[in-house]
Amino acid sequence: MGVVRFASVALTAPPRPTTAEVEAELTEHVRALAGPDAVPRPEQVAAVQAVVADGRRTLLVARTGFGKSAVYFSATRMLRDRGWGPTVVVSPLLALMRDQVAAAQRLGLVAETINSSNTDEWDRIEAAITSDAVDLLLISPERLANQGFRERVFHLLLEQPMALVCDEAHCISDWGHDFRPDYLRLRHLLDELPSWTPVLATTATANQRVTDDVASQLGSDALVLRTTLDREALHLSVVDLPDDAHRLAWVSEHLDELPGSGIVYCLTQEQAGQTAEWLRLRGHACEAYTGGTEPEQRLVLEEQLRANELKALVATSALGMGFDKGDLAFCVHLGLPPTPVAYYQQIGRAGRALQRAEVVALPRPTEDAAVWRWFEQVSLPPESTCDEVLLQLSSSRPTSVPTLESVVNLGRSRLQTLLKILEVDGAIRAVKGGYLLADEGWTYDRDKAERLRRLRREESEQMLAFADRPGCRLRFLREALDDAEAEDCGRCDRCLGTVRTTDLDPELVAEAGRHLRAGDVGIEPRRQWPTGLDEPKGRIKPDAQARWGRALCRVGDGGWGPMIDEVLTGDRLLHEDMVRAVAGVLKRWDWEQRPGWICPVPSRRRQGLIDRLCSGLGQLGKLPVHPALVRIEDGGFQADQANSAHQVANVWGRFTVDPDQLPEGGLLDGPVLLVDDECDSRWTLTVAAHLLREAGSGPVLPLVLRSR
Numbered sequence: 001m002g003v004v005r006f007a008s009v010a011l012t013a014p015p016r017p018t019t020a021e022v023e024a025e026l027t028e029h030v031r032a033l034a035g036p037d038a039v040p041r042p043e044q045v046a047a048v049q050a051v052v053a054d055g056r057r058t059l060l061v062a063r064t065g066f067g068k069s070a071v072y073f074s075a076t077r078m079l080r081d082r083g084w085g086p087t088v089v090v091s092p093l094l095a096l097m098r099d100q101v102a103a104a105q106r107l108g109l110v111a112e113t114i115n116s117s118n119t120d121e122w123d124r125i126e127a128a129i130t131s132d133a134v135d136l137l138l139i140s141p142e143r144l145a146n147q148g149f150r151e152r153v154f155h156l157l158l159e160q161p162m163a164l165v166c167d168e169a170h171c172i173s174d175w176g177h178d179f180r181p182d183y184l185r186l187r188h189l190l191d192e193l194p195s196w197t198p199v200l201a202t203t204a205t206a207n208q209r210v211t212d213d214v215a216s217q218l219g220s221d222a223l224v225l226r227t228t229l230d231r232e233a234l235h236l237s238v239v240d241l242p243d244d245a246h247r248l249a250w251v252s253e254h255l256d257e258l259p260g261s262g263i264v265y266c267l268t269q270e271q272a273g274q275t276a277e278w279l280r281l282r283g284h285a286c287e288a289y290t291g292g293t294e295p296e297q298r299l300v301l302e303e304q305l306r307a308n309e310l311k312a313l314v315a316t317s318a319l320g321m322g323f324d325k326g327d328l329a330f331c332v333h334l335g336l337p338p339t340p341v342a343y344y345q346q347i348g349r350a351g352r353a354l355q356r357a358e359v360v361a362l363p364r365p366t367e368d369a370a371v372w373r374w375f376e377q378v379s380l381p382p383e384s385t386c387d388e389v390l391l392q393l394s395s396s397r398p399t400s401v402p403t404l405e406s407v408v409n410l411g412r413s414r415l416q417t418l419l420k421i422l423e424v425d426g427a428i429r430a431v432k433g434g435y436l437l438a439d440e441g442w443t444y445d446r447d448k449a450e451r452l453r454r455l456r457r458e459e460s461e462q463m464l465a466f467a468d469r470p471g472c473r474l475r476f477l478r479e480a481l482d483d484a485e486a487e488d489c490g491r492c493d494r495c496l497g498t499v500r501t502t503d504l505d506p507e508l509v510a511e512a513g514r515h516l517r518a519g520d521v522g523i524e525p526r527r528q529w530p531t532g533l534d535e536p537k538g539r540i541k542p543d544a545q546a547r548w549g550r551a552l553c554r555v556g557d558g559g560w561g562p563m564i565d566e567v568l569t570g571d572r573l574l575h576e577d578m579v580r581a582v583a584g585v586l587k588r589w590d591w592e593q594r595p596g597w598i599c600p601v602p603s604r605r606r607q608g609l610i611d612r613l614c615s616g617l618g619q620l621g622k623l624p625v626h627p628a629l630v631r632i633e634d635g636g637f638q639a640d641q642a643n644s645a646h647q648v649a650n651v652w653g654r655f656t657v658d659p660d661q662l663p664e665g666g667l668l669d670g671p672v673l674l675v676d677d678e679c680d681s682r683w684t685l686t687v688a689a690h691l692l693r694e695a696g697s698g699p700v701l702p703l704v705l706r707s708r
């Protein structure tokens with residue numbers, strides 16, 4: 001973050017409590033928070049002692065449910081009682097913030113939160129800070145990046161002897177798997193605070209490397225307090241099954257044997273949606289919760305799970321660190337996350353306030369690895385891509401994101417992540433209207449990128465081996481997190497020598513297979529050309545758009561997915577079964593008017609496949625095939641283009657319609673099936689539909705084997 005300047009240089013530290021006062025007051029506070037019999041844990045005493053009485057910057061590594069918030073609530077109470085300014089808590093967990101505002105009141109603390117959803121309250125909160133009426137201010141790391149917040153609110157805080165708490169501090173370290181670029185701003189802030197500022201960093205999940213990194217960023221004298229990572233309630237087991245049909249059948253058969261309510265984790269949104277639907281069909285109260293779920297709906301679903309109105313949420317990692325339900329009784333993983341740390345973190349949501357919680361993993365060895373590779377590409381942009389971005393920026397005139405998108409071959413969210421990394425690293429500067437080059441001498445740290453890549457690979461190899469490796473499951477995870485006290489848990493399937501049954505009714509497995517295969521995938525028409533191009537631009541005229549299309553399957557789905565993957569890589573021929581399955585998609589299609597002819601999309605790589613598909617469909621559906629679209633120029637492969645501007649530029653002007661190949665009269669006016677092998681960005685289909693409509697065709701209905 002730019003330079004934080006202190007308005008008042010003469011700021012001095014108010015008095016601190018003595019060791020005896022810390023012990024007495026902490027006990028009193030813990031009782032107010034957790035009940036009259038509560039006793040502070042030794043690590044809680046040590047942490048408050050270090051931060052408040054001794055003035056040492058401290059990193060507290062403690063498992064979820066340890067009572068980290070009691071530490072900073074109590075510390076804040078003690079400091080406020082002695083004339084200190086407010087405590088600023090930086091946390092990525094908005095959900096947790098809401099809970100904390102309420103909990104803090106039990107110590108008489110006034111907690112406020114400043115986030116993008118309450119800008120109308122900023123004036124009031126600023127006034128309260130100025131009049132010293134706020135004890136705890138909870139903000140997200142993204143706030144630190146916000147110019148308005150820095151100018152309006154933060155300088156007010158810096159004029160007082162504030163304390164700083166950094167929650168989920170592993171996000172500061174880029175060694176951590178959920179490193180957040182915004183946390184880098186916290187590093188700069190730490191450098192700017194007076195050395196006597198009470199600073200506490202907390203995390204539940206950090207291995208030795210991340211712990212060392214975070215501690216060194218706190219300062220050379222930082223104290224690290226670690227507690228055991230054992231979770232006495234968790235009972236881990238692994239169920240090894242051959243494919244997704246078996247896995248779905250297993251979950252629907254055994255869900256009711258699992259106690260209470262829980263979470264069924266999936267890796268992708270599609271998988272979560274499909275799984276939730278299957279479980280509902282089998283009579284379970286389940287809902288999907290993913291990155292695609294609207295914020296209001298998320299709150300409703302979280303509430304329903306908290307109230308045990310749902311047996312399970314079928315969730316991706318979007319169900320974040322902040323979700324807290326003490327009596328969450330089980331965690332099932334349909335597919336595993338890419339690192340032991342992430343897995344430990346997710347299963348750690350179960351059994352926080354229970355004697356026993358079940359943790360069941362159903363690994364998908366091949367499918368999972370493919371999804372992990374995608375995750376890795378997003379988090380670690382290669383040097384060539386960084387150079388490409390920097391080349392587009394000048395130091396005098398800002399370049400906008402849409403302009404960058406038209407020249408840099410990177411998807412929108414990946415481009416934005418990259419820009420943030422470059423900005424926080426000092427290479428570029430965000431200004432009104434886009435980005436400027438900030439440091440001509442900035443270079444890509446190749447060694448570091450290579451080390452990170454190697455580390456990610458090691459971690460994912462550990463996870464691939466998780467199911468098969470001998471020995472205690474929890475011990476393995478604790479060792480992966482460098483827990484020095486790791487020992488056999490005595491509760492997992494390995495320790496007990498038990499094996500969960502994999503016997504399943506073949507009928508049920510077949511039905512699960514049909515469910516996976518019957519989920520016809522809709523293809524939504526594009527309605528707007530991307531920005532950043534000279535031509536085409538703007539809104540696509542409604543009568544030049546494609547209609548909703550259909551796909552037989554999605555990338556990575558467990559139904560037709562594996563077989564279609566082999567067809568697309570050329571390892572398997574398009575079999576009649578598959579053509580029949582596509583014809584089944586046609587049969588179930590709720591169109592207004594049946595299409596009268598088929599138009600194949602020209603393809604350089606898979607023309608034979610597309611032709612076979614078209615002629616097979618033509619025979620089954622008694623539809624003539626007219627190859628009216630022709631390629632006039634060879635471009636790059638569409639699959640290599642990563643954003644909309646590139647994808648449209650790659651197909652625009654490369655196809656044309658051959659009028660001699662169009663059907664005659666009434667047939668031409670009616671709907672046409674536009675058949676391709678697969679669709680990803682949908683731009684090929686959009687451009688092809690546009691050309692056919694311009695050439696006088698009726699509505700265009702895209703149909704592909706596989707969609708993203």
Ligand SMILES: [Zn+2]
Binds near residue numbers: 471489491
């Ligand atoms: Zn064990």
